[in-house]
Amino acid sequence: MDRASERKLIRRAARGDRQAAGQCIKAFQGQLYAYILRLSGSPDMAEDIVQEAFIRVLTNLDKYDERYRFSTWLFTIARRLYLNAAQKRKPLYQSEMIGTQQSFASDSPDEPIIASETQQCARSSLDRALAQLPDNQREIVVLFHQFDWPIALIAQHLQIPQGTVKSHLHRGRKRLRDALEIDQRASHQVHAMLESPTRDDEGEATP
């Protein structure tokens, strides 16, 4: 959506046009949901925050400054809501997540239960890799590479210098790549472990 049509849409919504408000939600909810999901790792939290952010934005459209992109304003409000919510309940992204995952190979008697629960909570390898990044690196990498925000805008959004944004971006990108590689190696190992007993069984069964 270009800026002119975005402005028209927002003005209509500000005048109480329900249809315009609906179009506005449809246009931005995907991005916002992905953003909060990447930050929090929790679909439930992402859904709650997306709804609350839109409600706040749509009931305060008269305060919207048209000099800025609507999405920037929306993301800023959603980010504040997320930070508040994250303080109240711990996000799913924990640095211990990978440790938990790597401990599957242990001989713990709880291993099958843990494995089962973890499989239920399994997310994509990308989500797991993102979980390894510190919050600020994860957010910058996501904003830059997923939403194509320029570095200057990210710096403004997070209120940090552009140089800091760059260094976080470079480190976060490499760290994400490394985490993905580790994750892939780990999943290969798990597959190999799952397949190996079957071969043994077949070997034992063969006279």
Added chain:
Amino acid sequence: MTYNSHNPHNNPHAEHPGASANAMEARIDQMLDGQLNHQQMRAAYDEIRACPDARNELASLRLTVAQLRSPVEHPDLTESILYRVNARQRFLPRRAQRFVWLSRLAVAAGLVVAVGLTALTQRTHPELLAPSSSVRSTGQHAVANPVTNVVQSAAEAAPSPGKLARTITSTLVSPVARLSLDRKLEPEANFHFNITDNDLMDDQGHTYRSATLPTSIERDIAYAYPLPSSLFSLPRLNLHTLPLRASGEHSADGQRSPVVTDKTLLPSTNPFISRFDSLLVVLRQPPVLPSEQPDQVEDDDR
């Protein structure tokens, strides 16, 4: 990470692997950050192509970045959000929005104009807001006009009836049904007005309380103070057109003496500035009326 070129002749940084690695990393970051123009991008490509490690590094990072761009499935929250927004701030059609805005503006403008006109009229043509000259005379003490004369003459004539007014019972001659009382006045009834208790009673024993008209007695004048909430309704009632004549008696030191009260409802000079004295009750000592005295004597004799 160090970058080892397979062909050291093509690698300009082969003699300084550390510096080369840093420069190559920076170049890759610049490429991925999109900070290079077309020419710089081509030069960086040529440089990286010559180094397999750098090539792998760039490829793996690009793969990582590409994964981030994979679409995220999301629920459609449109209706849920609209429902909740509507609960807080009702959506209106555009015409209705405009109408609401215009009507609010019109009401505000009307109020400002009304207040301004009232204040202006009070200053320039106070007679327009003064009581009507067609005030009914209800007895021997006709209500004079202008009403300030009544107040002045009452003040001069009355010794201090306000001090003795505790037990005055007055019979109201004129109807006062338009006063905001807590019950409808009985038609054709005689009414008694107890000033100190601020109760209006009819001769059938009904009591009418006027919460909006607290009174006080200062010297010889009993004031009734409409509360601010009734300021806007009282002027519309044209209270000043309701001259009331009352008669009764008051007692002091065990002596009972007849009192005739002329009660006239005076309009306030300015309901926004004055002390809410839009209803003014004037108490007067009754003159001795020779024509009434013999009749009473005759009645007593019978």
